[in-house]
Amino acid sequence: MISDLKFLSLNVKGLNSPRKRRLLFRDLKRKSANIAFLQETRISTTAAFRLADPSYSRVFTSCAIPKRNGAAILLHNSCPLQIVDVYSDSAGRYVLARGTCSSKWYTLMSVYAPNGPDAGFWADLSSFLRLHAKGKIILGGDFNATLCSPLDRSGHPPHAGLTSSPSQDRQFHAFVRNHDLVDIWRVQHPTTKDFTFYSPVHSSYSRLDYFLISPDSIPLITTSGIGSITWSDHADVFLHVRPLASGSSGQWKLDPLLLLKKGVRKAVGSALDSYLLLNDTPDVSIHTLWNAHKAVIRGVLISQAAYHKRVKLQAIVTLQTDLRRLELRHKRVPTDDTLAQLNRVRADLNGLFLDDVGRSLLWSKRRYYERANKADTPLARMLRPRHRTVLFPLIRDKKGQVHKSPEAIRDAFTEYFTNIYNHSPTHEIGNRDLIDSIEMYLKHQSLPTLDKVQSILVGSPITEEEIGRALGLMKPLKAPGPDGFTYRYYKAFYPKLKPILCRLFNAAREGAPFPAESLLATIVLLPKPGKDPENIDSYRPISLLNTDIKLLAKILALRLDPLLPVLVSPDQVGFIPGRQAYDNTRRAADLVWFAETYQRPSLFLSLDAEKAFDRAEWPFLFTLLKHLGFPPTFLRMLSALYASPGAQILIPGADRIPFEIRNGTRQGCPLSPALFALFLEPLLLAIKSDAGISGLTVGDLEFKLSAYADDVLLSLTDPPTSLPRVMDLLGAFSALSGYKINITKSEALPVALTAEAIANLSSSCPIRFTQSELVYLGVRLTSCSADLYSANYPRLFATLKAELECWNKYAISWLGRLNCIKMNVLPRLLYMFQALPVPLVASEVIALQRSIDHFIWAGKRRRVARHTLYRPRSLGGLGLPSLFTYYYATQLAQVVAWHAPAGSRRWVDLEASLMRPNKIHHWIWLAREHRPLITTTCPAILNSLRLWHRLAVKCELTSTPSPMTPIFGNRDFRPGLHVRPWRDLLDSGVCRILNLYHNGTLIPLQDVSGLSFLHIFQLTSYATQAHIKQAALAPPTRFERLCLAGTYPRGLISSLYRDLTSLLDWKELSYI
Structure with missing residues (x-):
């Protein structure tokens, strides 16, 4: 059942104090206010951002430059109203927000009127409202006047007319009459005398705070009321409004703070022990045991939350009841004794409020004192753009139809994603013809396979240690799936849960599927940057999976991680351990330079994949994994995750409707990146191995493509021939796998192509050509x-x-x-x-x-x-x-990468080819007088070499000569300028002068086959020279050791930065 929306209006008497702002927001949450109208905020224009709160992220204010007046409207994140326009005055007197919900317009306005008569204010307010109001109108505020003095002021003569009322009352009355507004509280309480403000000076009550609505809004109002005067000098007034849109009542999820409260863990632990003792029997399946346990523990947690809330509010509720009773008595019969009791109860209640706020602020101050100055979550959240709740005023589907109500928007998204996640109904694992076609396709690709040891390890039984490791890597506050259980629950009760989880996951290994409710996910839609929010395809679906399912997926992902570098070619770098995005951007920049410099007509084509992760078909994926050598036990665990999954779209104001999923790797699943990398590999291999597709050839290497997840960049030569062939391969792959390229959104950067050639390509293939730049992985590649x-x-x-x-x-x-x-x-x-x-x-x-x-x-x-x-x-x-020093560290890190084994980093292979006949990882270690001339003008290589020359000796990265000095290609050892006679020595790993000595002794060269006596004599003579021997026996510097290792360790740039800064001459500090 959908609850009413609650509107609340309150004069807050200043909000510049953090304590008072905290008190306000706790009061709004306690009273479940969906929309709050605030007056007299007294916050200046420059400090208006302080009114934001995580639960009330939409704040619209009218502030004066000095700290006076001030009006605001706050919308709770759950409020379905979509604000379109906001208007305010410059004096902090009123703010108007208008928006839509379910195709209907609403105008909200918060007003703070002057204390005395001011005809100019009422005239300005009247024209302002007439100019900007649209649809149903709801005004709330402190009007500092009354509409009916006999009823709205205490001590006023009961039969006095309007002419005897103060002038501000008459001005207010005229404003209400001119705009045909209705005092809804008085309509529902025609004879009741109640008030919102008490003046101690005059010992009188008055009703100064109102909700005024347009007549067509009256059917929306269910109840209205006046609260008590507590922490402000005004009472709050409130309305209960029928839901502006139908929708679900929300979904339970574990409060992250509940488990920290006294007694909760003990109660849940006892319930868990009792449940397992009674139900963990041989006749109860592990899936039934596990899913029923969730229902039992959910009930315990709900009861604990209700108990603690009841205990916390018990004293407050009692005092609020007494306060209301005494207020009503004092309003009827204002005696000094009643006033004293009233003030005493009000002081006690405010004391409780302030104590609660004080503890909360003290906790916040402690948290921020400990963490706000550190590179931690509070500071990161402060720097991020203010969170905005994703609301959908309207959505335009693929047919061009516009949907405005939450239910219609939900249905449009559900239909849209149902088509995506079920785009090929006949492509099922049981379709034998399809499987045969996939197997035939895969046989034509030179795909690697797992060896026997790898196959055994990846399919072995899941252990409790693996579960603990995966759970330790999960962030405890990540949003839960439909069951509502977060990682904090799993971590809190891990000793009790781990044997059950181990049995549950190993049951999946034996082929037992998960129930459909376990595989249900909630899809949250995140707007894509730079896209039109009204288009239905402008949102990225993130699946919120149940925590137990994500835990199993994380375990499988951790097993896959060490295998990905073996199964995925170096052209793919996304989510592959040891590979980074810059591997592809540096290579792309080098290739553009190469094509431009040597005038190789080329086309750099960035492919736009349509919902790449979501369209991946399971028959292709599982057949591929089987082809790669994954054992049946691993495939069964994976099949359990994809047996009968479902999803439901989260749209504010609408019920969730589950639908089935038949394809796709869900974004939000820890396993999806690895599966997608494997899924894409056959296509990339097909393109690379096709003789009809020409890439840029540098030396004996050909570069056709690079990929980071679904960001694929093709580097093609002979485009008239290569491009149609690429389209054919994409079509063949799409027919079997579901992968689909949106060719009209794909973008191409031509290099060294004539205008005529570009025109011919445009007519044959509807891709977009850009003459200046192409964006790839956040970098703008330019044709020049x-x-x-x-x-x-x-x-x-x-x-x-x-x-x-x-x-x-x-x-x-x-x-x-x-x-x-x-x-x-x-x-x-x-x-x-x-x-x-x-x-x-x-x-x-x-x-x-x-x-x-x-x-x-x-x-x-x-x-x-x-x-x-x-x-x-x-x-x-x-x-x-220091920005320059960090720049030097990044370039030195790429010098370290030059020493990676051939084939492990494609950009290193490319730059090595550009340096031929020299070897770049040898050339830099030669003394300058012994270096051959550089044969390339590649800017990337020259830039790194320039910095290397500047820093090598100055920063003590090496010595001259260096133990890394190569033996061959070295003018100081002229017999080694011709490498062929020394091939056997090279094959044995002896290529640098440090390799010539072992434990301080020259290695026995006569043991190396293929070396003649003359070669041995020449090398021995060279190696025993005093300066060569001294260099060979010198311990390598830290940088030299990094290069020798041939790897790119984690944190390399930071360690190089520390090395560079540690070499500076830091003089002794003097603070006097």
Whole structure:
């Protein structure tokens, strides 16, 4: 059953105190107010953001520049009203918000009238309302006047007419009459005398606070009332309004704070023990035992929540009852004795409110004291854009029809996603013809397979240790699925639950499917940035799965992680351990430069996949996994997750209607990224192996594509031949797998193509051609490589400066501001430093560094030298990021990546080919006088080499000569300039001078087959030279050891940054 909407209006008498704001929001939540009209907020224009609350995220205010007056309208996140327009005055007297719900217009207005007569105010208010009101009107506010003095003022003569009323009452009455407004409380209480304000000076009551509505709104109102005067000097007035839209009454989910309350864990633990003792018997299946346990524990948690709420509110409810009784008595018969009792009860009630708020503020202050200055959740939330509840004023479906009511919008989304998740009804696992076609397709691809050991490990029984590890990696406050249980419940009772979970998951391993209710997910729709919110395809569906299902998916994902680098080619980098997005962006920038420099007619095509994750078909996926060598036990566990899943769309104001899912890897499932990477691999292999598709050839390597999840970038030559063939392969793959490319939204960047060639391609294939830039993984690739910097960095710097200016108004401490830079600004800069290997413009970086300084010091004079802030914390500094030093660290990290084994990183292979005949990972270790000339002008390589030359010796990254000095291709060892005679020595791993010595002794070269006496003599003579031997026996520097390892360890950039800063000459600090 859908409850009424509650409108509440209250004069708050100033909200500049954090304690009072906390008191207000707790009062609104306690009274379940959906829409609140506030008056006399006294908050200035610059501080209006302070009225926001997580539960009331939509706030519309009218503020004066000085701290006076002030009106506001607050909408609870659950309110279905979609605000379209907001208008206010400049004096903080009134604010009007109008919007729609179920295709009907509503106007809300909060008014704070002057204390005395002011004909100009009422005239302005009248014209303002007439100009902006639309649809049904609801005004709430403190009007500082009464409509009927005999009934609305105590002590007023009962038969006095309007002419004897104060002038502000007459002005108010005229305003109400001119706009045909209705005092709904008086309509429902025609003879009742009740009041909202008590004047101690005059010892009189008056009803100054009203809800005024248009006549057509009267059928909406069920009840109205006047509350008690508690923490403000006015009583609240309220309306109960029939639901503006039908919908569900909400869904239970575990309160994250409930388990922290005294006695709750003990009660739940006892109930869990009793339940398992009575029901964990051989005749009860594990799925029945588990799902019934949820129902039992849910009931216990609900009863505990009700008990604690009842205990907490018991004293408040008692005092509120006494307060209301005494108020009514004092209004009827105002005696001093009643007033004294009334004030005493009111003081006791306010004391309870203030104690509750004080404890809450103390807890918040403690939490923020401990965490607000750190790179942690509170600071991150402060920096994020203010949360806006996703509401749907209207939705336009694929047929162009417009839907406005919540039920119609829900039905439109349900139909839309039903078609996506069931787009090929005949493509089922039992369709033998389809499976045969898929197997035939996969046989033509050179797919890797798991070996026997890997197959056994990935399909082995699930252990309690695996469950504990997966649970430890989950964030406890993540939104739960339809069952409402969060990870906090699982972590709190893990010792009791782990044997049951282990049996449950291993039952799935043996083929027992999960019940349909376990696999039901709630789909939350998130708007895609830059898309029209009225279009039905402008939303990304995120599936909120039940926690137990996500836990099993996480376990399987952890098993898959070490296998993905084996099963997925280096061209795919998304969600593959050890691979990063910049691997593809740097390679793309290199290829664009290569095509431009050598005038290779090329087409860089970014494919737009239509709902890529959601359209993946299960018959193809499971047949592929079987083809890759996954054992039946693993496939059964996976099949249990996809046996009979369902979903329900979450639309505010509408019931959830479940529908079946027959395809797709659900976004929000921990297993989806890995499954999608495997799903896409056959297509990528088909494109790479097809002789009819030409990619850019550099040396003996060909580069046709790169992929990050569903972001696929093709680099094609001979487009008239290659492009149609790509379309054919995409069509063949789509027919079997469900993967579909939206070709009209795909975008292409031509390089070295004539206008005629581009026109011919446009006529044959409806892709969009861009002549200037192509966005790929957040980087703008330009057809002219010289424009890479100008297309990317100035926009990023401008965005960061604007955000720093925005954050400057927040109350963030000095240390907190430093951490803002580390946790928000720095990661975005590091991504661009890695993704785009171009030199920085020093003046622009210095300007950004100044903006950072301005933010850290909140626009005030600097009190500590910047150089001191740069110092590491261990040396008395605060570790303020130095942008140039971090840029150097990222480029040095890419120098480390040059030493990766061939084939592991495609951009490294590309740049190695561009450096031929030299080997880049050998060339940099040669002394400058022994280096051969560079044969490439690739900007990425030259930029990294330029920085290497500047930093290598200066920052003690190496010595001269270095133990990493190569033996071959080295002019200092001329016999080694021709490598062929030394092939056997190279194959044995001896390629650097440090390889010539073992434990301080020259290795026995005579044991290496294929070396003649002359070769042995030449190499021995070279190796025993004093400076060579000294270099070979010198311990490698830390940077040299990183390069020798040939890996890219986690945290490499941070460690290189620390190394660079530790080498600086930090003088002794003096604070005097």
